[in-house]
Amino acid sequence: MTRPPAALRRLGAAEAAARSGDLAALLIACVEGGASVSFMAPLARARAEAFWGEVAAGVGRGERLLLVAEDPAGGLLGTVQVVLAQPENQPHRGDLAKMLVHPAARRRGLGAALMRAAEAAARAAGKTLLVLDTASLEAERLYAREGWIRVGRVPDYALLPDGRPCGTTFFYKPLA
Template sequence: MRNQTSSPSIRRLTAVTDGQLQSLAGLLIDCVEGGASVSFMHPLPAARALAFWRGVADGAARGERALLVAEDAAGIVGTVQVLLDQPENQPHRADVAKMLVHRRARRRGLGEALMQAAEQVARECGKTLLVLDTASDDAERLYARLGWQRCGVIPGYALLPQGGLCDTTYFYRALAD
């Protein structure tokens, strides 16, 4: 069992403080600098990262999305979102988005813990089907290990932060009651 003082805790934020916005922006910048294809190009200005997280925070406050963060003694080291607000013919479904782990906190089981927390929040919100896409081979292995079903790959779907096309892989997961 992990030492509780060093193990990050995961919680859902419905209101986001300025300090948390700064931490989330730093996390996003770290991931983009590390080469993660997460919708932003390198270099990612802090103002752009903050604007993104302000929008996420607004959506979380309105209940349109669940914003989960993982925190250790130094602050926020990971996050994932469950996009709850779906079209009226898809009330049972949610998308999982922006699963990010700071480079200093990787390879410690944090991605798995964030995904399990995301699935639990989705269940609590009455969702029975989750969908996500990823451009990361590491994330693909994680999702497959957690029971997500691979649907397929779209070649040349997006740009990597430093340029150059990358593929994306779609996954789904049916949630048991």
């Protein structure tokens, strides 16, 4: 049985704020699944919703883009952000952040689709270089397949949600 494709789209500030509960559920599922995305387990729903409230405010100020992957019924399967706001000597650069795919929706090509959509949105916003970091070996393989260039790995850079130290790998991709 084939699954219907996910719809990819950008959320504006108002919709991001209105969907903070759905976004929080996605973040919590990823953290519970072991994703090292700046939060420790257990992640309280109020903390996750507050995070997405801050993201929505950043979208409203034009500091970031928020893209989502949805199932045909509108449920969130994944999300990614492009942080546009950079220091004045780096106006050409964006950061790819919080690439999340729900554990139940993995291995369907959503991560690659979100990456391509984020790259296109960054390019449209005038960015010529993207950077990201990841603690996931699976994500490293995805980024390499999508043409990202591995810079290197810093051991014990962050903590996994259960408190164990983990290394982080840094990547970049020219968009020209």
